[in-house]
Amino acid sequence: MTVTSTPSETEPPVSLRERKKQATRRLLRRAALGLVAERGLANVTVEDIAEAAEVSPRTFFNYFPSKEAVLFGGDPDRAARLREHVATRAPGEPVIAALRAVLAQDAEGMADELRSLGGDPADWLRRMKAARTDPLVRAAHAGQMAMIERAIAEGIATRLGADQETDPYPGVLAAASVSVIRACLSFWTGTSGAVQLGHLIDQAFQALAGGFPEDSALRDITAVPGKRVTGTREA
Amino acid sequence: MTVTSTPSETEPPVSLRERKKQATRRLLRRAALGLVAERGLANVTVEDIAEAAEVSPRTFFNYFPSKEAVLFGGDPDRAARLREHVATRAPGEPVIAALRAVLAQDAEGMADELRSLGGDPADWLRRMKAARTDPLVRAAHAGQMAMIERAIAEGIATRLGADQETDPYPGVLAAASVSVIRACLSFWTGTSGAVQLGHLIDQAFQALAGGFPEDSALRDITAVPGKRVTGTREA
DNA sequence: TGCAATCATGCCGAGAATGCAATTTTTAAC
DNA sequence: GTTAAAAATTGCATTCTCGGCATGATTGCA
Numbered sequence: 357m358t359v360t361s362t363p364s365e366t367e368p369p370v371s372l373r374e375r376k377k378q379a380t381r382r383l384l385r386r387a388a389l390g391l392v393a394e395r396g397l398a399n400v401t402v403e404d405i406a407e408a409a410e411v412s413p414r415t416f417f418n419y420f421p422s423k424e425a426v427l428f429g430g431d432p433d434r435a436a437r438l439r440e441h442v443a444t445r446a447p448g449e450p451v452i453a454a455l456r457a458v459l460a461q462d463a464e465g466m467a468d469e470l471r472s473l474g475g476d477p478a479d480w481l482r483r484m485k486a487a488r489t490d491p492l493v494r495a496a497h498a499g500q501m502a503m504i505e506r507a508i509a510e511g512i513a514t515r516l517g518a519d520q521e522t523d524p525y526p527g528v529l530a531a532a533s534v535s536v537i538r539a540c541l542s543f544w545t546g547t548s549g550a551v552q553l554g555h556l557i558d559q560a561f562q563a564l565a566g567g568f569p570e571d572s573a574l575r576d577i578t579a580v581p582g583k584r585v586t587g588t589r590e591a
Numbered sequence: 592m593t594v595t596s597t598p599s600e601t602e603p604p605v606s607l608r609e610r611k612k613q614a615t616r617r618l619l620r621r622a623a624l625g626l627v628a629e630r631g632l633a634n635v636t637v638e639d640i641a642e643a644a645e646v647s648p649r650t651f652f653n654y655f656p657s658k659e660a661v662l663f664g665g666d667p668d669r670a671a672r673l674r675e676h677v678a679t680r681a682p683g684e685p686v687i688a689a690l691r692a693v694l695a696q697d698a699e700g701m702a703d704e705l706r707s708l709g710g711d712p713a714d715w716l717r718r719m720k721a722a723r724t725d726p727l728v729r730a731a732h733a734g735q736m737a738m739i740e741r742a743i744a745e746g747i748a749t750r751l752g753a754d755q756e757t758d759p760y761p762g763v764l765a766a767a768s769v770s771v772i773r774a775c776l777s778f779w780t781g782t783s784g785a786v787q788l789g790h791l792i793d794q795a796f797q798a799l800a801g802g803f804p805e806d807s808a809l810r811d812i813t814a815v816p817g818k819r820v821t822g823t824r825e826a
Numbered sequence: 827t828g829c830a831a832t833c834a835t836g837c838c839g840a841g842a843a844t845g846c847a848a849t850t851t852t853t854a855a856c
Numbered sequence: 857g858t859t860a861a862a863a864a865t866t867g868c869a870t871t872c873t874c875g876g877c878a879t880g881a882t883t884g885c886a
Contacts, residue, residue: 373832373883380834401872412835417874452803491738499734503726505770516805524778525809528795531774532767532803535740539766543759560763565802568687568767570751574760608852608863615864636841647866652843 381419383409386473388426393483397423397492424496430469435507438462442511451512455533456561459508460554463537467544467553484545497538505534536560551577616654618644621708623661628718632658632727659731665704670742673697677746686747690768691796694743695789698772702779702788719780732773740769771795786812 387408391400402423406413420426431437441458470480487493509530513520520526540560544553556577563572622643626635637658641648655661666672676693705715722728744765748755755761775795779788791812798807 371884376883377833402874403872414836415834418834421874423873451805491741494741495734495737498737498740499730502730502733505733506726506729518810521781522813523810524775524791524795524812525798525803525807527778528771528774528798528809529803531770532799535766535770536763539763540759543762546756556759560759563760563763564767567800567802568760568764570686572760574763575753575758577759578757606853611852612864637843638841649867650865653864653866656843658842 380409380411380415382473384411384416384419384426385430388423389473389480389487390483392427392490392493393487396490397427397487397496398490424500427493428497428500430466434462435503438504439507439511439514442508443514447515451515451529452533452561452565454515455508455512455529456558456565459533459537460557460561463541463557464554466541481545481547481549485548488542488546494542497542498535501534501538505530508534532564533561536564547578615644615646615650617708619646619651619654619661620665623658624708624715624722625718627662627725627728628722631721631725632662632731633725659735662728663732663735665701669697670738673739674742674746674749677743678749682750686750686764687768687796687800689750690743690747690764691793691800694768694772695792695796698776698792699789701776716780716782716784720783723777723781729777732777733770736769736773740765743769767799768796771799782813 384405388400388405391404391408400423402416403413405423405426406416409416416426420429438458442454445454445458473480509520509526512518512526512530513523516526518526537557537560540553540557544551544556559572559574559577563569563574566572619640623635623640626639626643635658637651638648640658640661641651644651651661655664673693677689680689680693708715744755744761747753747761747765748758751761753761772792772795775788775792779786779791794807794809794812798804798809801807
């Protein structure tokens with residue numbers, strides 16, 4: 357037989373074992389998001405999630421370190437990657453521009469990850485709309501982003517050659533940038549995908565870079581729900 | 592000042608019962624901060640805190656809803672107060688200016704609360720310097736601030752007559768503002784009080800309102816540790 | 827086929843957090 | 857000053873999160 361299932365051309369990190377792991381990971385994420393969307397985080401136990409994903413409760417913690425992590429923490433070394441990108445991306449570029457690019461890409465990746473869970477994307481977003489108002493979910497998201505924020509701050513400090521012990525700029529800018537992304541993601545899920553995430557983030561960062569004028573284009577975001585004409589991807 | 596111990600001039604809501612409650616509250620806060628500063632949040636249990644404050648573990652939860660709340664959540668209805676202030680303060684003023692004023696005052700109040708725990712303020716800040724780098728503490732702070740953020744967003748929306756369902760501006764601006772304050776508090780504790788919190792927040796909000804220029808005065812914050820011109824009150 | 831690495835699972839324990847009931851302290855009324 | 861009501865402290869039981877450890881099953885590789 358010439359080879360039937362050689363993992364040589366489509367998937368770099370494939371082995372039956374790895375595929376199973378990714379499958380279980382997605383099952384757990386899907387189950388968790390679904391349950392939280394309909395009951396609220398407080399009324400969902402790890403046992404519920406594990407049961408819905410058809411694994412033992414103990415196995416859940418082999419994949420995610422906490423009940424909150426399954427909601428947001430997809431990639432374990434996202435922080436390190438972001439720090440590196442922020443520190444080295446387009447060295448001549450202003451910091452804000454680099455942050456916008458790096459964080460927008462990261463957020464898109466996260467959105468893609470959501471879509472890859474299968475099912476109707478709009479359906480997912482519709483169900484997550486409820487989760488957006490859940491105080492516990494909001495707190496969990498903010499807490500989860502604290503690690504990311506720290507990595508971003510280090511990236512900014514490296515990029516600028518600044519010392520975080522004496523210069524508040526990296527920490528403050530990182531906090532502002534990350535929370536803007538977080539707010540955008542939150543709003544985006546709340547609109548059930550009626551606006552383009554990339555466009556929303558662009559406008560938000562433009563507002564951030566411009567000092568949040570009260571007539572910011574952010575205010576009209578819903579007037580531009582989809583792509584407008586051609587070449588929506590210029591600088 | 593002839594009075595020796597009549598509680599008639601400093602405390603409005605006094606009754607023996609109320610005073611004891613406040614005392615216990617402060618004892619728990621002090622014990623928690625001290626233990627976390629020296630061991631890290633992960634190595635401090637509620638039982639430890641209760642024992643140090645000489646109350647039962649069960650009583651701890653009568654005062655604070657969680658182990659994290661004792662570190663930051665001083666005032667239970669801070670959120671509602673902030674929402675009201677942001678919504679109504681100086682109606683003609685630009686939103687950013689109102690936010691700066693309201694949040695700066697709130698942060699100062701929080702700093703005062705810390706000082707009121709007794710002992711040397713510099714000592715407190717020195718001990719909290721360690722806590723600043725604790726990932727769990729950072730996450731807890733961020734999570735705690737999520738409630739505040741929500742309230743601020745509602746205040747902004749009210750002030751502008753905006754609808755948070757269709758306008759991302761209130762949520763994004765609230766997220767940015769609150770996290771700037773959070774980063775300032777974090778940096779401030781890290782400097783052991785070497786910089787004036789008010790001045791730091793002023794510079795940070797100026798940077799926020801100006802789009803975070805890379806030559807922001809924030810970068811030179813340590814060059815201006817105290818007040819500069821009139822009324823020099825150095826030691 | 828057989829060995830080694832890895833994964834899922836069960837069991838156990840510490841710690842967080844809440845409800846309930848009993849006890850003690852403070853307040854208020856007589 | 858005594859006493860009843862209100863409220864706070866506490867103990868106890870219970871649920872849930874989370875991690876360490878041992879064991880058996882599965883997979884990868886020679």
